[in-house]
Amino acid sequence: MTLEITDLSFSYGDVTVLEGVDLTVASGEVVGLLGPNGSGKSTLLKSIHRIHEPDGGRIEIDGRDIEAFGPQELARAASYVPQHDDGAFPATVFETVLQGRRPHGGWSPSEADRAAVAEVLARLDLEQFATRRLGDLSGGQQQKVRFGRALVGDPSVMVLDEPTSALDLKHQLDVMELVSTHVRERDVAVVAALHDLNLASRYCDRIALLHDGEIHVVGPPEVLTPETVRTVYGVDVSVVHHGERRLIVPEAASKMDGTGEQARTQLETL
Amino acid sequence: MSTDRSSDLAGAASVRAHRESRRRKVAFLGGTTILLAVLWVIGVAVGSVSYPLEDVVTALAQRGPETQQLAVWHVRIPRVLAATIAGGGLAVAGAAMQSVLRNPLGAPYTLGISHAAAFGAAITIAVGTAGLEGSVLTLSVQTIGAFVGAMTATAAILLLVTYRDATPETLILTGVAIGSLFSAGLATIQYFATDAQVAEIVYWTFGDVSRAAWDEIGLMLAVFLFGLGYFVYNGWNYDVLDAGTETAQSLGVDVGSLRIRGMAVASLVTAVMISFVGIIGFVGLVAPHIVRMTIGGTERFLLPASALVGAALLVAADAFARTVISPIVLPVGIVTSFLGAPLFLYLTVKGRRYWG
Known part of the structure; x- marks a missing residue:
């Protein structure tokens, strides 16, 4: 049992976004978080990295409350693929994946960090783009690079916020294949916000349906x-x-x- | 097994490609350093009186005619050094602000810090004549006034970053608002000031690297090295910040504190440079973009490379300012604005792709 969310609640001012959410994600499992826009999927996922601080409840990684983690320690334990990056100056593909080694390193990247990046680029079939700027790649390739950044640190939990929402059909399948392969190889616990019910049914071991800030139902894809x-x-x-x-x-x-x-x-x- | 081996080799290839691009960046740093050295020599040699190279060398060795030695050691070298440090400092500050504010337009000038410095200097010129004339710790009252003005504008922007989740757009707009507020203050002071004071205020706003004497250059250098050291040491964090706010947070970077510290250091560097040499526009904006266009936007290289390019730009602009309508010496601030505007337009049209 790697990620355990208990009785999580969150509100923006008077507006309750999450209420009493319980969710567990085991190692080697992909849990799809589904629900309409505004149901609290992103908020729930962002709470795991303390991008949002919840009002109540607890989140544990490997049995330890995330409040007890230092920022870099938490970043090593769990990685995050955002819906989109809001950065102004995109780096090269190599540098982008290298960012994933930030929580492991000192003030400057080491040879070991670079070797880890090279390994990930090879695994994701991205090495020919190593020195290209991220912004010059197609949306699907960019998302693969971000996924590479999230797995280069070898975390035990991966949080994916709508990893496929901007992608064409082929890249949706590509990215989800990558996710499920990685999960099985490294025994990672993955929670992914998704919109496509069929994509979720196909690639997720379990599905959690979020409705008005509460988990409506959770279970195998047949709960849809x-x-x-x-x-x-x-x-x-x-x-x-x-x-x-x-x-x-x-x-x-x-x-x-x-x-x-x-x-x-x-x-x-x- | 064979697939493992081939992927190992391919992995090595991507490291090689990356290493190659790093070598290009190092070569760029080296090339710019050499260019800067050449510009130093030109900067010392040319002016209202131009010396041949061998005379410069003799004067540097403290030989030859005394006037020549004096001119080289007390006029030319200080101004070339001041141009180097001010150009480098403004460029580092501009590069850092662009990253911190996630905006390619972030620069001391666009954020109103320069206007605030001018306002501060103008107050001391208009009020300071009544008994405050003189200096504190060898700094002129004008310098202190400009510094206080610049830091006031900085504090206003920092408050905004701290207490509101300020978007780049609101920050730029706030900068424009702060800039025009201080411009209005400046106009008011000029309206009530005497003719002599107005002349002095106007003269101050034309940035001029000849104002800094040896002591002041020492102080500028100390602040510049502190700023450069801070940003180089934190370069990787700023790289991560460039990827986006939430990504940086998820990677364990304290985005809020990194932004505020970056703004504070960049503004301090800007305030010190502007206080000593007056307003010099565009160097802080253009130098980082030249670097981004040529070697890409990795902060770890961008920051030192911008410093070198900024220094070279300002030394070159100052040499140009002294020779273009010789014997009249133009303030370098006018030259940078003239050269900077078309250069920036060119970068905007040609360079859009890289901040996409």
């Missing part, structure tokens, strides 16, 4: 049922079986008390 999705997203979906896959097909935004059937007829009449 027409009922749970309607409650959380307000969308009517059908579940279709395609080969061994279980696909979620959105039908229509649901009426307040509408059922899937009604929504479908509505769609046909339009």
Whole structure:
């Protein structure tokens, strides 16, 4: 058991964003955090790195409260891939991945840090871009580089905030493949905010559905049922079986008390 | 096994490519140092009276005609040194502010610090004649006034960074507001001042590297080296900060404190340079961008390289200022603005890509 979130609550002023959230992520497991915009996914993830300080509850990594970690120690234990970088001056690919070694090093990078970066670049098939500027790469490659930065420090927890939301279909699959391969190789605990229900079903071991700041349901991908999705997203979906896959097909935004059937007829009449 | 081996080799290749790009950066540092040395010699040799190189060498060895020795040791060398340190200091401060504020427009001039220094100096000129004439610790009252003014503007900006999650846009706009507030104050002082005082105020605002004497150069050098040392030592942290606020936080960097310390050190360096030599625009803005365009934006290289480029720019601009309409010596601040504006426009049009 690597990441354990207990009774976490958070509010911006009067607005409650998270309330009594419990979530555990074991080593070697990918947990997908799903929920509509504004449901508190990002806030929850940012609390793990103390980017946001929660109002109550506790977060433990390997059984130790994150409050007890020093900033660099916490950064070594858990890494983070942001939704997007807001930096003004993008560095080269090599330098970007090297940033991930900051919590390990002294004032300047060592040869060991550079060797670790080279190893990651080779593993992610990015070495030909080593001296290119990050901004010159495609969105998918940039995200791979950020993922490389997050794993170069060999953390036991990885936090991914919508790692695929800006990517095309192929890169979505690429990045998620990378994540699941890495998780199995290094026994990392991964929690990832995701929007695509099918991508989440395919790559996550468990799914947590966040609804109005609370965990509505958590469990294997099969917890994504027409009922749970309607409650959380307000969308009517059908579940279709395609080969061994279980696909979620959105039908229509649901009426307040509408059922899937009604929504479908509505769609046909339009 | 064979795939492992090939990936090892490929990994080594990326280290090699990275090492190659670092070598280019070191070569850039070396090249700029040589350029600066050449400019030093030119800077000492040229002026209202130009000396041939062998005369400069004899005077440096404290031989030859006494007037020549005096001119070299007490006029030319101090001003070349002052130009070097002021140019280097303003460039380091500009580079650091750009990183701290996440904005390619961050510079002492754009943040109103220069205007505040001018206001401070003007107050001492307008008020200081009544009995305050003289100096404290060998510093002129004007210098102290300019320093206090610059630090006041800095404090206002720092308060904003500390108590509000200030975006680069609000910071720049605040800088503009602070700048125009102090400009208004300056105009008010000039309106009520005597003709002689107005002339002195206007003269002060034209940055001029000939004002600093040996003692003052020592102080400038100490502050410059402190600032450069601080930023080089923290270079990796500023690299991480460049990646974005949340990324930096997730990597264990205390973003708030790093920003505030960076602004404080950069502003201190700026305030000291401006206090001694007056307002010199564009060096702090242009020098870091020249470096970013040529060797890329790694702070660990950017900061020392900007210092060298800034120093070379200001020494060259000063030599140009002394010769362009010789025997009249233009204040170097006018020259940097004339050269800096088109250079900056060029960088804006050509260089957009790298801060994308």
